[in-house]
Amino acid sequence: MTVKILSFDQALKKADSYGKKHLLLGNGFSIACKPDIFAYGSLFEEAKKTMPKELAAIFAAMGTQDFEEVIRALQHAAAIVFAYNPKLKRTMARMNGDAEKLKTDLIQAVAGRHPPRPNDITDDRYFACRTFLSNFVGANAGGKIYTMNYDLLLYWALMHEEDDPAEFIVLNHDDGFRKDQDDYDAPYVEWQGEGAAHGQNIHYLHGALHLFDAGYQLQKYTWVNTGKALVDQANEALKKNMFPVFVAEGDSKSKLTKIQHSAYLHHNFKSFAGVCQTKPKDGTALFVYGHSFAKNDAHVLDQIGRGKIAHLFVSLYGDPSNKANSAIRANVERIAALRPKAFPALSVDFFDAASAKVWG
Incomplete structure (x- = not known):
């Protein structure tokens, strides 16, 4: 069966008719940047x-x-x-x-599976990534970004500042973390909880390696405040018996159980479910980049089919008829079939992942 593949620009143009454009990232986002270290299993x-x-x-x-x-x-x-x-x-x-x-x-x-410092990625690659992200959280975009990755590449890209002001891309991003009011000079910032997360538009659905559970608060260790490599930050935190907050690989049920036992993760999950269920006047478009739509993430992906998202744009890398892409297309069809009859059918388009030039 022949499937029509759009370029990323064509997909964006098609999505312009909707009121909102949101982005969901899978591991392909990281692989596109560093295939030598992120193309691994669990x-x-x-x-x-x-x-x-x-x-x-x-x-x-x-x-x-x-x-x-x-x-x-x-x-x-x-x-x-x-x-x-x-x-x-x-x-x-x-x-x-x-x-x-x-x-x-x-x-x-x-x-062993992560660049130690932000400057291990070149400025031109950050510029390309920020250009891609600007379609969803740019100056006037008004969308949200959800990621199922727990590496730091998205965080680094959002925080990167170009040396040339003429090339600076404005990104409106808020992950819900703020300075600790009781320790303003602390080497971390803390999640302010759902009450102060109204403007949050960056959501780590499965946590991240720079987020640590201190028991009484969720802390985000920042490069700006510490200047320390990821491995050094993690070592120091673990010595204090503070664990990185991320959902390890497993089946969908196990992942959802972990999410439901964390206020932060549950807040992010509810935000995604809310985006899927809300139907703005002009509809909502969701772009999914770099995800296989495997069943071990059904707790997240099934929200798309069961909700009111008007149009789903899914990236495919390489030949759309190869084994991996055929599996993705079949999985997307399964999700689209979940749409309740009372809601409008889910429109689906596929776009060429390479044409998005996420990392240049």
């Missing part, structure tokens, strides 16, 4: 390669790929074992040692 699978069999067995026994869940389970188990039998000091020490090793494994997996 973070868990990377860490598993050097993980002792016993630790891998614990993940399997608990039915999870969530590092934080297993680390905390080991720490709690060590305390419980000691309470039942103080003589089992070696077992307790081994559990605590394995918990610390998992922290190291997590950092090594992250650091």
Whole structure:
């Protein structure tokens, strides 16, 4: 079956008839920038390669790929074992040692699959990316950006400032984080909660590697405030038993469970669901770039089909008839079929990912 592929500019022109244009990013956004380090499977699978069999067995026994869940389970188990039998000091020490090793494994997996600093990406690539993003959060765009990635590339692109003022692209972006009012000079900013997130238009649906759970607040470590590489920030946070807030790979149900137990993640999820359900007078267009529409993200993607989004624009990379793109098209058809009969049918177009020149 022949499928018509639009260029990105053609898709934008077609979307101009709608009141709002929003963007949902998948891992292809990161792969387009750094294919040598982001074209990999799950973070868990990377860490598993050097993980002792016993630790891998614990993940399997608990039915999870969530590092934080297993680390905390080991720490709690060590305390419980000691309470039942103080003589089992070696077992307790081994559990605590394995918990610390998992922290190291997590950092090594992250650091090995991420540029350490923003300036590892050239200015011209940032300029191209900001040009792409401006279609959704530019000076007069008024859209929102949702990402299922937990790397820092989107954050770095949004914060980048061009050396040449003539090339500066205005982006109106707000991720809901502000200075800590009790510690204004802190090396982080804090999420102000749903009450102060009314203007938030940047949403990390699965968290991000620069967001850390401090228990009483959600902290975002910033390059501007620290000047420290990602791996150094993460190491310091983990030493304080603060974990990065991100949803590890797993099935859709497991991801949704994690999201529902985090005020920040749940707020972002509700925002996306709200965008899908709201029907502005002129309708809404949603662009999805770099996502396979796999079922492990059905908790997010099914919102599109069940909602009132008028037009869905989906990127395809390469031959639209190849195996990967055929799977994407089939998955999109499944989602479109979820549309309730009481709502207008979902219009779908595919566009050439390369023509968007996301990173130049």
